[in-house]
Amino acid sequence: MVNRDTFIDAYMEIQPPLRAYLIASIGNPHEAEDLAQVVWQVLWKKLDEYDPSRPFKAWVFGIARMEVLKWRQRKARAREIFSDETLSKLADTANEEAEELAIRHQFLIDCVRQLDERPREALELKYVRRMRSRNMAVVLKKSVTAIDMLLSRARRMLRDCLERKVAEAR
Amino acid sequence: MNPDFLQRIERYFEGEASDEDIQELDLILREYETARKQFLHAAQFESSLSTILMEQEDVSSPPALVQAAKPPRRRPRWMPTALAAALLILLVGTIGFFINRDPTPDVLRATVSTVQNAGAFVPGHSIRPGARIELSETGVLSFAYQDGTEVTLKKSASLSIPKKFSNKRLFLQSGELMAQVTPQPTNQPMVVETPRAFITVKGTHFRIAIQPKGELVAMEQGAVEIREKSSGDRQKAVAKNRYLIEDGKITTISGFQWNFLNSPMSTDPK
Numbered sequence: 001m002v003n004r005d006t007f008i009d010a011y012m013e014i015q016p017p018l019r020a021y022l023i024a025s026i027g028n029p030h031e032a033e034d035l036a037q038v039v040w041q042v043l044w045k046k047l048d049e050y051d052p053s054r055p056f057k058a059w060v061f062g063i064a065r066m067e068v069l070k071w072r073q074r075k076a077r078a079r080e081i082f083s084d085e086t087l088s089k090l091a092d093t094a095n096e097e098a099e100e101l102a103i104r105h106q107f108l109i110d111c112v113r114q115l116d117e118r119p120r121e122a123l124e125l126k127y128v129r130r131m132r133s134r135n136m137a138v139v140l141k142k143s144v145t146a147i148d149m150l151l152s153r154a155r156r157m158l159r160d161c162l163e164r165k166v167a168e169a170r
Numbered sequence: 171m172n173p174d175f176l177q178r179i180e181r182y183f184e185g186e187a188s189d190e191d192i193q194e195l196d197l198i199l200r201e202y203e204t205a206r207k208q209f210l211h212a213a214q215f216e217s218s219l220s221t222i223l224m225e226q227e228d229v230s231s232p233p234a235l236v237q238a239a240k241p242p243r244r245r246p247r248w249m250p251t252a253l254a255a256a257l258l259i260l261l262v263g264t265i266g267f268f269i270n271r272d273p274t275p276d277v278l279r280a281t282v283s284t285v286q287n288a289g290a291f292v293p294g295h296s297i298r299p300g301a302r303i304e305l306s307e308t309g310v311l312s313f314a315y316q317d318g319t320e321v322t323l324k325k326s327a328s329l330s331i332p333k334k335f336s337n338k339r340l341f342l343q344s345g346e347l348m349a350q351v352t353p354q355p356t357n358q359p360m361v362v363e364t365p366r367a368f369i370t371v372k373g374t375h376f377r378i379a380i381q382p383k384g385e386l387v388a389m390e391q392g393a394v395e396i397r398e399k400s401s402g403d404r405q406k407a408v409a410k411n412r413y414l415i416e417d418g419k420i421t422t423i424s425g426f427q428w429n430f431l432n433s434p435m436s437t438d439p440k
Contacts, residue, residue, distance in 0.1 A: 019356060159215065
């Protein structure tokens with residue numbers, strides 16, 4: 001029997017790599033979020049079946065993989081998506097990369113804090129308000145091209161900052 | 171790395187990938203471990219960026235610019251016909267909607283589980299966005315969300331649940347609140363607003379008491395983020411500590427006590 005409080009702590013730690021795997025498998029952040037909820041519910045229900053002598057991460061990614069495959073079956077007719085084999089291999093790689101992905105998440109928090117106001121505002125409109133460039137152009141009183149450049153520059157700055165921190169940590 | 175691959179990744183996460191992009195990505199990801207790692211790093215960047223920006227922003231107050239400005243729209247010629255059709259569909263749909271289902275998303279539905287001197291509230295009573303709960307000095311009320319999150323109120327608690335949010339959102343104006351929060355979606359944390367602060371919760375056990383001097387937050391397990399409204403100061407509140415939120419500052423108080431129903435919460439060190 002696993003203590004459910006301990007499980008919640010462990011789950012919180014594994015959330016960044018798990019979400020990265022889900023969004024990688026699905027592409028759509030909203031559907032990935034919905035699926036993360038489903039995965040959580042399945043984990044919670046099956047917790048009594050978990051054998052603590054087995055690696056926790058592997059168990060979580062195994063269940064996440066199964067839920068992604070179920071999702072794929074439901075969506076297969078609607079649009080082109082990755083094959084079962086690719087989705088399974090992604091789950092294996094996500095499991096192996098879990099620590100790296102969690103570390104990158106922490107580094108990215110620092111990088112976002114260092115952003116200037118303007119690029120940060122543009123990213124918030126895109127990632128939090130889910131606005132498209134056309135609407136952002138009106139809000140920020142800029143052309144669509146200028147918005148796309150601002151977003152592109154902001155993302156590049158963050159990526160450069162992230163990779164620099166990763167390289168420094170090695 | 172192949173620039174084509176990078177562009178396909180970008181289109182994939184923008185939701186603009188073609189069938190050919192997906193097929194090509196599928197092939198590369200199936201074959202190459204390094205490609206899978208790079209793809210997962212890109213996915214992590216997208217999901218983490220959204221989460222981090224959401225957490226660092228006050229989601230309760232959209233930027234004034236967003237509220238004020240809306241993109242200009244043209245009215246096409248077919249608009250009147252389409253409007254008439256839409257109205258008809260809306261009328262039929264609305265009737266069916268109210269007959270057949272509750273529009274509240276599952277994640278925001280809660281049910282009263284236990285009560286004590288809680289007036290009209292009885293176990294099984296539905297709690298939805300827009301609800302307001304007012305308790306007497308001796309009143310105690312607990313409600314549970316469908317994901318297992320439990321909230322208990324006492325000590326003349328006054329709580330309202332605003333309507334406009336898609337995440338769990340509570341506004342505690344007075345009294346005491348204890349919550350045992352099931353892990354929430356990273357980009358939709360539960361937020362408890364008090365007169366002086368926003369408390370952002372992903373999943374944890376904690377309690378809040380509104381006192382004349384300020385709000386007192388006690389952490390049982392996990393962590394929450396407290397943001398003081400007037401100064402914008404942020405503090406990560408961690409397990410086994412208490413925090414006093416006054417106008418303009420957040421103070422950590424050593425020690426911890428935890429007996430929500432039977433003992434008052436004070437700022438005295440324990």
